[in-house]
Amino acid sequence: MGHNVNTYSNDIQEYSAVFAKTYLGNYNWEEYPRIIDDVIVIAQEYVDNVMKSYPDLVFDYTDITLNEFNALEQLQQDLISQNFEDIEHHLFIKNYSGTYWSFKQCLWIDALRVAAEEYSNSPVYYPLLSSIMYAMAYNAQSTGHYAQYRDANNIASMEDIIIYRNKSILPFFKKKLNELIEYTGKNKYNHTITSLDYIDCLDHTPNGTIVYADPPYTFVHYSRFYHALETLVRYDYPDVLFKGRYRTDRHQSPFCKKTTVTQAFQEMFVKIEEKKSKLVLSLLYP
Ligand SMILES: C[S@@+](CC[C@H](N)C(=O)[O-])C[C@H]1O[C@@H](n2cnc3c(N)ncnc32)[C@H](O)[C@@H]1O
Known part of the structure; x- marks a missing residue:
């Protein structure tokens, strides 16, 4: 439909407009031949800077007991009380470490968000944000949404959560962005997308x-x-x-x-x- 007629797309939630803009956008990807590599360079630089300031924020899930696992999660959850004022973009590491995502996954979410912002004046901004949301969904230890994250009450649930804790944001981001680059392109229609x-x-x-x-x-x-x-x-x-x-x-x-x-x-x-x-x-x- 997005390639046959002008449409109005609306949802009160702003993230929904990002998906609509992604799929109804008009792109000339040839202008961005190295976009994935360029984004990764910016994101990696952000990650390196944070780790230079906070070298102790490393949380290793290998060979741990249930008690050690829960202590590790708690340490990350407690980062919500740290102010991180020396880091300009710290929303996810502060608010969500040890919840739906690990500290490291949150660090990469912040990092890619920082990198995406470099493209905020271009239509490709929306595929970049959509690709981060895709990676968030596939790394989250919750069950397909963000109403609650799961607790490790026993070894089996801990082991299952660790599968998600050991995933990385970056490969999922790259996979989705590659797909969007392949499947989106020119769109001559003038769609209106709102969050009203x-x-x-x-x-x-x-x-x-x-x-x-x-x-x-x-x-x-x-x-x-x-x-x-x-x-x-x-x-x-x-x-x-x-x-x-x-x-x-x-x-x-x-x-x-x-x-x-x-x-x-x-x-x-x-x-x-x-x-x-x-x-x-x-x-x-x-
Ligand atoms: C059943 S979902 C539809 C989602 C969408 N059609 C899709 O397939 O992804 C209902 C949507 O209504 C939106 N919504 C709820 N109240 C609204 C309101 N007052 N005005 C605009 N959108 C609203 C919600 O944010 C939610 O995304």
């Missing part, structure tokens, strides 16, 4: 469009599952709360609350009718 509330988005769409709505299906807010992706994209050092280290400002959707869901749907139907548009609604039946 759905009513504001509908206000911006022209009359007589086809609206495909895919609202939340459950009482659990999406922002609880994907807060870490939102933070990667915004990189705004949010206050975080609870074991899951959720952003305190995470979005609460009217579609996920019993008291507001009926009105949320009604307002959507009324607005679409006012706009003389047609609706395709995705629904999930239990």
